[in-house]
Amino acid sequence: MKIAVCAKAVPEQARRIDPETKRLDRSGEQTLNPFDANAVEEGLRLKGDAADAEVVLFSLGPERSLDALRKALAMGADRVVLVTDEAAAGSDLVASSYALARVLEREQAELVLFGQQANDSDGAVMWAAVADRLRRPLISQVAELTVSDGAVRGKRQTEFGYDVIEAPLPAVVAVSDAINEPRYPSLKGIMGAKKKPQETVSLSDLGVEGERAGESGSRTEVYALGEPPPRGETQRVEDDGSGAEKIVEFLLERKAL
Amino acid sequence: MSTLVFLEHHEGELQKDSLGVLAKAAQLGGDVSALIAGSGVEGLAAQAGRFGAAKVYVADDPALEAPLPQPRVDVAADLVRRHGFETVLFGATVLTADVAAGLAARLDAGLNWDLVDLAQEDGKLVGKRPALDDTVYVDVGWKGEPRLALIRTGTFEPVESPAEPEVERVDVQLEDFSTLAKMIEQAHEESEGPSIEDADVIVAGGRGLGGPDNFALVEELAKALGGAVAATRAVVDAGWYPYSTQVGQTGKTVAPRLYIAVGISGAIQHKVGMQGSNVIVAINKDPNAPIFEYADLGVVGDLHEIIPKLTELVRQRKAA
Numbered sequence: 330m331k332i333a334v335c336a337k338a339v340p341e342q343a344r345r346i347d348p349e350t351k352r353l354d355r356s357g358e359q360t361l362n363p364f365d366a367n368a369v370e371e372g373l374r375l376k377g378d379a380a381d382a383e384v385v386l387f388s389l390g391p392e393r394s395l396d397a398l399r400k401a402l403a404m405g406a407d408r409v410v411l412v413t414d415e416a417a418a419g420s421d422l423v424a425s426s427y428a429l430a431r432v433l434e435r436e437q438a439e440l441v442l443f444g445q446q447a448n449d450s451d452g453a454v455m456w457a458a459v460a461d462r463l464r465r466p467l468i469s470q471v472a473e474l475t476v477s478d479g480a481v482r483g484k485r486q487t488e489f490g491y492d493v494i495e496a497p498l499p500a501v502v503a504v505s506d507a508i509n510e511p512r513y514p515s516l517k518g519i520m521g522a523k524k525k526p527q528e529t530v531s532l533s534d535l536g537v538e539g540e541r542a543g544e545s546g547s548r549t550e551v552y553a554l555g556e557p558p559p560r561g562e563t564q565r566v567e568d569d570g571s572g573a574e575k576i577v578e579f580l581l582e583r584k585a586l
Numbered sequence: 587m588s589t590l591v592f593l594e595h596h597e598g599e600l601q602k603d604s605l606g607v608l609a610k611a612a613q614l615g616g617d618v619s620a621l622i623a624g625s626g627v628e629g630l631a632a633q634a635g636r637f638g639a640a641k642v643y644v645a646d647d648p649a650l651e652a653p654l655p656q657p658r659v660d661v662a663a664d665l666v667r668r669h670g671f672e673t674v675l676f677g678a679t680v681l682t683a684d685v686a687a688g689l690a691a692r693l694d695a696g697l698n699w700d701l702v703d704l705a706q707e708d709g710k711l712v713g714k715r716p717a718l719d720d721t722v723y724v725d726v727g728w729k730g731e732p733r734l735a736l737i738r739t740g741t742f743e744p745v746e747s748p749a750e751p752e753v754e755r756v757d758v759q760l761e762d763f764s765t766l767a768k769m770i771e772q773a774h775e776e777s778e779g780p781s782i783e784d785a786d787v788i789v790a791g792g793r794g795l796g797g798p799d800n801f802a803l804v805e806e807l808a809k810a811l812g813g814a815v816a817a818t819r820a821v822v823d824a825g826w827y828p829y830s831t832q833v834g835q836t837g838k839t840v841a842p843r844l845y846i847a848v849g850i851s852g853a854i855q856h857k858v859g860m861q862g863s864n865v866i867v868a869i870n871k872d873p874n875a876p877i878f879e880y881a882d883l884g885v886v887g888d889l890h891e892i893i894p895k896l897t898e899l900v901r902q903r904k905a906a
């Protein structure tokens with residue numbers, strides 16, 4: 330079975346939007362989107378010991394993303410395919426899902442996994458756009474997943490309780506962060522990751538026309554950046570052994586005790 | 587402006603957030619229509635009229651019985667194509683997020699999510715979107731039509747504006763792939779457990795507790811404070827604590843006098859369920875945890891060190 334995992338490299342820290350371009354500042358260190366580690370882990374679990382199974386990472390982003398995505402290889406994923414192109418910068422949901430669907434179509438994985446959300450966009454929507462473009466059934470927010478007899482079954486939480494949904498393969502599944510504990514890469518895994526196949530493809534390799542990518546392919550725009558409404562004062566203290574006392578003092582001050 | 591509002595329903599009731607979005611659409615003006623998709627749902631149309639829909643499209647079909655997104659994308663896409671709606675609005679839920687994103691792909695239409703307001707500015711529709719853990723507010727827009735938007739949980743209150751809506755049944759034609767996913771089971775009854783909604787004080791535990799056994803730490807603290815225990819989705823889904831205690835988008839909305847978040851990162855979907863609390867205290871070992879952006883007091887440290895001490899200090903206070 331070929332299992333695809335869609336994963337994104339996101340800024341590690343100090344996340345900010347560049348006031349000039351009104352895009353996320355991606356200049357600092359990148360890291361594997363933590364929510365995607367759950368999807369990688371689930372892919373590895375489903376692959377198990379099967380020799381003919383493969384876990385392939387798919388990503389859309391700048392070339393440097395490879396450094397961050399290598400963590401998934403170190404965890405045990407088999408290879409990475411990164412769609413990278415100057416012309417793809419600034420892609421919104423419509424444009425990103427189009428490019429991702431095109432690269433996924435090339436490989437025809439039986440199962441396409443997504444993480445719960447990209448922690449820079451917090452959309453938690455990409456899978457639904459990709460599933461529609463791939464014309465495949467979708468199960469999202471899955472906290473428990475099983476694959477058997479050519480079908481995938483997922484349990485997930487909604488506003489009203491729990492659903493159990495089943496779909497035949499090939500299918501698209503987005504997992505929740507409660508589905509597993511992602512493993513830490515072993516030293517051997519980290520050493521081996523560099524040698525695993527890391528392919529980069531351009532938009533033209535995929536036959537994605539320029540007007541479907543980047544800002545020209547996007548249908549949303551950002552007009553202005555502003556400050557959030559003030560929410561009173563927030564205090565932050567480091568626990569130096571007196572954290573509990575400080576909380577009590579604070580609660581007394583606020584008459585909350 | 588012509589607007590279509592997708593209305594979600596559950597057990598014969600239109601969902602409150604959907605009605606809030608409908609009321610907002612009515613306030614923005616123009617032709618406001620609503621879409622209700624389901625099986626045996628025609629009776630809900632009148633309800634939609636009471637909250638601002640001049641016209642209600644009803645897609646009633648056994649294939650729409652289960653609350654699954656893909657057949658709803660087919661219905662909505664067909665309706666938007668035929669009537670040329672300029673704007674399509676959704677109150678964000680697990681279901682509607684998937685419908686909206688599927689629709690965006692189908693129509694190559696722009697989708698803005700997590701909006702906390704919508705306004706007409708110089709003839710343009712502008713959405714307000716808190717981004718990066720709500721540390722920056724972004725004015726977002728659309729480059730063409732239709733404009734799709736998901737509105738954050740709990741943003742707009744339903745407002746009654748009684749009207750007799752025109753009701754039209756729509757044809758339901760589904761794509762072959764849209765009906766492949768099947769609902770096998772829906773467990774919608776509340777599991778037992780204490781009610782957290784009326785609690786004056788809540789101590790909430792997250793995955794930082796490390797395992798179900800450590801919930802004893804927050805239980806002890808809650809007991810000392812005379813409060814209730816709550817949990818995040820991550821720990822509820824992991825089976826550490828009952829669903830009835832979950833706070834957030836897919837759980838309860840609470841507004842106690844005091845909310846203590848222990849080992850909780852403070853994701854937006856958690857925040858929407860507790861941001862109305864009067865005083866928020868957070869204990870987390872990661873100084874970059876989003877919860878520190880909105881906790882009145884944030885303590886960066888190990889909960890295993892802090893919570894037992896805090897419980898002891900509270901006990902002493904109460905005894906004194």
Ligand SMILES: Cc1cc2nc3c(=O)[nH]c(=O)nc-3n(C[C@H](O)[C@H](O)[C@H](O)COP(=O)(O)OP(=O)(O)OC[C@H]3O[C@@H](n4cnc5c(N)ncnc54)[C@H](O)[C@@H]3O)c2cc1C
Nearest residue numbers: 792793794818819834835836837849851853855871872889
């Ligand atoms: C559609 C949708 C709906 C959702 N609905 C909800 C909802 O209703 N409610 C909800 O809660 N979530 C919901 N979520 C999930 C949400 O996005 C987060 O994934 C979830 O809230 C994370 O839970 P957590 O804070 O317990 O876990 P984590 O995000 O893993 O955070 C654990 C925290 O504990 C800290 N920690 C670890 N060890 C220690 C220690 N020893 N001492 C102190 N701190 C420590 C870590 O630094 C970390 O910040 C939803 C998501 C989606 C996409």
Ligand SMILES: Nc1ncnc2c1ncn2[C@@H]1O[C@H](COP(=O)(O)O)[C@@H](O)[C@H]1O
Nearest residue numbers: 335336388389444446447452453454455
């Ligand atoms: N640029 C990208 N490349 C690969 N996968 C992505 C990308 N953006 C989003 N995803 C996937 O889609 C999920 C949801 O992302 P989002 O809808 O942006 O919050 C993530 O957890 C990833 O699995």
